[in-house]
Amino acid sequence: MNELPAEPLSRRDRQRADTVREIKETARTVLVEQGVDGLALRAVARQMGMTAPALYRYFDSREDLVEHVVADLYDELTDVLEAVRDAADPPSPGYQLLLVARAFRRWATTHHAEFGLLFGSAAERVIEPGKLHGDGERPPQVAGRRFGGVFAELVGRIYLEQGFPVPDEDDLDPALRDQLQAWCAKLPVALPLGVMSVFLSCWIRLYGMVCMEVFGHLRFALDDAEPMFEAELRALGVVLDVAGEYRPPAT
Amino acid sequence: MNELPAEPLSRRDRQRADTVREIKETARTVLVEQGVDGLALRAVARQMGMTAPALYRYFDSREDLVEHVVADLYDELTDVLEAVRDAADPPSPGYQLLLVARAFRRWATTHHAEFGLLFGSAAERVIEPGKLHGDGERPPQVAGRRFGGVFAELVGRIYLEQGFPVPDEDDLDPALRDQLQAWCAKLPVALPLGVMSVFLSCWIRLYGMVCMEVFGHLRFALDDAEPMFEAELRALGVVLDVAGEYRPPAT
DNA sequence: ACCGTTCGCTAACACCGTTCACTGCTGACC
DNA sequence: GGTCAGCAGTGAACGGTGTTAGCGAACGGT
Missing domain, CATH: 1.10.10 (Arc Repressor Mutant, subunit A)
Incomplete structure (x- = not known):
């Protein structure tokens, strides 16, 4: 950089x-x-x-070392996702999102320990801003932001290039709308707040699914979560109006 | 017991x-x-x-003590959820599920440390079955099963009493279908596999949302996740065809 | 009253994060 | 080229952790 x-x-x-x-x-x-x-x-x-x-x-401390490792891992993961995105053929945002989501799960399942460090509950304090450390952003936060940005940007592009149904701004709970507004203001491009809410909802499903699988919270029902993950990907494709771009995984 | x-x-x-x-x-x-x-x-x-x-x-060890504490907490949480469910008026499963989901989030946010122990990544080994401990189920697992059962039972009742659209069994990925079949066989009542898949999808959204909020993985966008949670509840209501039973929270 | 079980203690081991005082080495400056 | 500051690395030490071993006291059943 x-x-x-x-x-x-x-x-x-x-x-x-x-x-x-x-x-x-x-x-x-x-x-x-x-x-x-x-x-x-x-x-x-x-x-x-x-x-x-x-x-x-x-x-400075073990904590400090861990933070730097976390930042590096975030960067590495993001690099993988960006590479997958840029190699997608066709390079349509819907297909790219599909591949990126799959790559995310793949990285998570093949890098169990690293994923635990990044997204486990132990990461709570690492992700947490501020502390007594001044309120300047620390490495893990900027790296985490870059990571999330890959998904956010793709969803944004899907919306701008092809569009998908989003709730009307007036139908959003005002309390939610204000928060989305504040969040939106920090992003490089302004999007309708309904898009932000749809993105968040999709993000919760994707991220929640991967975390639950990796941390074993799905094992009560499934011992191989991949088919369920693919089903969720198809469902997300419907939500984002890119169902037609779904392709089954290569393997 | x-x-x-x-x-x-x-x-x-x-x-x-x-x-x-x-x-x-x-x-x-x-x-x-x-x-x-x-x-x-x-x-x-x-x-x-x-x-x-x-x-x-x-x-036997610290681990053993933690496991017993986890089991007790699961039981306590489940008691709370069951109490909320049984006090619901009207006692329709859709409304009960709404209240139970809200109670779950409420317990999670008001019992941060306990929730971290139950659902954080540190719980991975606690939840994990087997070990060298024989393959008999240990306390946390049976308690966890009871906890999940509250939600599963409500969704099952919604389906049996009122019904909601589910994917056809033949539309499910065979790999997923087999796993759902195996899981279903362990449940007290047999349900169509499509219902199981819908339940899992809903569970991922609900559980994922609460975990992300409590563990701070949503703070990049929201500082109060309640409105988003309510929006997700409404969305889940639509999926389960009980949208009409939604009521805003009491507060 | 006896005897075996149970209970709680102290001491110790191995490990952890962290601080401190001390040694070499190395680069820079006169 | 010699001197000196600063840096990297060391071992010792402090207080903390989980865990084991051995001892003594108290208790319950006979």
Whole structure:
């Protein structure tokens, strides 16, 4: 991203940046091998032949390290989603959304530990803004925003390019309308508030479904959630008026 | 529940049962005061004037204690939902479902720590069946089943008493159909598989919405999720063909 | 009154996050 | 080229965690 002051990196600084990167990568392998609970500073340090206090030269605390890992994972996930989106053929937003949603679920199910760190209840405090940390946005939040933006942008494009039925603004609960208005104001493009409400509803279904599957809250009924997920994707296609673009998964 | 061998409780056994109850209650107050992470054995013991190892006379491990607390919380939540359901006037299943769903969200938002323990990602292993523990069902699972049963039963009654549009069995993905079939076989009453799929879809929306709100995954757009929740309730009412029974919340 | 079970304690182990004081090394400046 | 500041990394230590082992006291049934 921001690499404008490209050269004035002293040799020391480069080495330091490398170490930071190595720490985060090691943290991630520990996360994968040992699970969210096993992500201990000492474990990370051990795995890279260091001692735990040394990590404090690079991160303020375990929490700080975790936040940076979270941000990196968000970015990685978003990169995957964007790549899938940009490789979609045809590149219509409806089909792109289908593929992106599927890629999201795929990433979640194949990266169980990472997904738990990003979207589990332990992430609550990581996502939470503010704290005593000043109210400047921290890495996980901007990365999380970018992630959500992929979906929001696609739904927005579907609406603008093809349209789908949305509730009239006057039919929305005023309390909801005001919040949607405030949220909309923070977005790059203004959309009718009804579109925002439809997007939120779809987002809840998609996100809720994936979280429930990964965290085992669907196992009381299903042991393989993929068919149900595909059924939900078709239902979302109907809601967004792109049902005709549905294609069964490749495999 | 099962109090058939009512009397042969020796004095010692009664005292022991009392202690078990006191431990679980103390664990719950610690949970509320300190949060999920603060739920430490030593903290529980300290608060009731004991030492941590003493708790091992009553529970095999911290995990074991947590599981029992989870089961109790499930039962308590289910009691609340059943009470709300039984007090509904009129007692039509559609209206009852509306009130029960609202009560669920209310309990979740007013019992943040407890909800996190029950439905957060930390509950993953608690919910998970089997382990090396034999494959007998453990307390959290039976309690969780009872909890889900409240919703399932209401949706079933709505279908049987009034009906709502469901997909034809032949339109379901065979892979999904088989799983729904297997699940259905475990339920007390047999329902068309299309009903099961509609129920699952509704459950995902309801459950997903509440989890996302409580765990802060909706705060990027909303700071008070209630209006959106009500909108979702109305949408679910349409799906289940009981939209006419919607009433705005009492407040 | 005895004896076995139960209960709670202390001590200890291994692990965690975090702080502190101390060592080398390295880069920069005169 | 020599000196000196600053940085990376160390081991020790503090207070916390879950858990195990062994001991003593109290209790219940005979």
